[in-house]
Amino acid sequence: NAGVTQTPKFQVLKTGQSMTLQCAQDMNHEYMSWYRQDPGMGLRLIHYSVGAGITDQGEVPNGYNVSRSTTEDFPLRLLSAAPSQTSVYFCASSRQGSTDTQYFGPGTRLTVL
Amino acid sequence: GENVEQHPSTLSVQEGDSAVIKCTYSDSASNYFPWYKQELGKRPQLIIDIRSNVGEKKDQRIAVTLNKTAKHFSLHITETQPEDSAVYFCAASNGDSNYQLIWGAGTKLIIKP
Numbered sequence: 001n002a003g004v005t006q007t008p009k010f011q012v013l014k015t016g017q018s019m020t021l022q023c024a025q026d027m028n029h030e031y032m033s034w035y036r037q038d039p040g041m042g043l044r045l046i047h048y049s050v051g052a053g054i055t056d057q058g059e060v061p062n063g064y065n066v067s068r069s070t071t072e073d074f075p076l077r078l079l080s081a082a083p084s085q086t087s088v089y090f091c092a093s094s095r096q097g098s099t100d101t102q103y104f105g106p107g108t109r110l111t112v113l
Numbered sequence: 114g115e116n117v118e119q120h121p122s123t124l125s126v127q128e129g130d131s132a133v134i135k136c137t138y139s140d141s142a143s144n145y146f147p148w149y150k151q152e153l154g155k156r157p158q159l160i161i162d163i164r165s166n167v168g169e170k171k172d173q174r175i176a177v178t179l180n181k182t183a184k185h186f187s188l189h190i191t192e193t194q195p196e197d198s199a200v201y202f203c204a205a206s207n208g209d210s211n212y213q214l215i216w217g218a219g220t221k222l223i224i225k226p
Contacts, residue, residue: 045215
């Protein structure tokens, strides 16, 4: 099993550009989530999904959209990139919700100029 | 909502000594408390977790204690080794939600040879 995969590993955007961060898991997990990690602030939940077709907002959802058309994939879309969105983004999955082991992807380092 | 504070932000200990990292949480309804380890440039990985119906849990050199009355939980690492050097994050479930974790800001643990 590949586990949780993310692409790209690195990305540089200009302010106002849009892009999609890809996340996929092959463990048949129902729960998937997106976090951003900033220095000194730990991990902050952006959006999560409890199954195909179901998504909800986390702590910091503004400026991001998600969809979950299949169990395996959970892409994160930046609508109009801003320098404040410069961060490392992690996708995670688990069998059932946040009170279960979270398996993280390798992360995407995003810089917005 | 839930708030998690983690101390200290940096901890330096001599190899072979013990390390203790403490987290406090605000929501008495929180019922799940995991600890994750993140090595430099890597993804976070679960090392131990505890649920609110348990006061202590051990796994070899690692233990977690939970004090529900005081609303704090701690990670204890005994006989520290160089490979324990990493950033450690605590988290707490957002109230009794099964879908959101609130994370501490992290502790950088340095093991001195």
